[in-house]
Amino acid sequence: MREVEFKMERQGLVQTGDEVEITEREGVTYSYIIEPAVAMSGCFPARDRIKSQKGIVKEIRQNDRGFYVIVMFDE
Secondary structure (H helix, E strand, C coil), X not given: CEEEEEEECCCXXXXXXXXXXXXXXXXCCEEEEECCCCEEECCECHHHCCCCCEXXXXXXXXXXXXXXXXXXXXX
C-alpha cells in the first residue's frame, strides 16, 4: 500500500473511506488531481509516479494551512 497526501481547499469534499479517482498531469514532473478537482498532490519525479487510478481516503487532516487528504493506493 502507498499513501499520498493531497491538498484540499475546502472541507467536506470527500470523506474518510471514499473511493476516489485521480487524473495524472504530466510536465517536467508528475502531479495528480482527485476528480472532480477536489484536491491536488505535490510533484513526483517519473520514477515515483502513481500507477493506480483509484484509491481510498484513509484520513483527512486539518491544520492552519488547510485540509490534507491522505489516500491509500494499492501499489
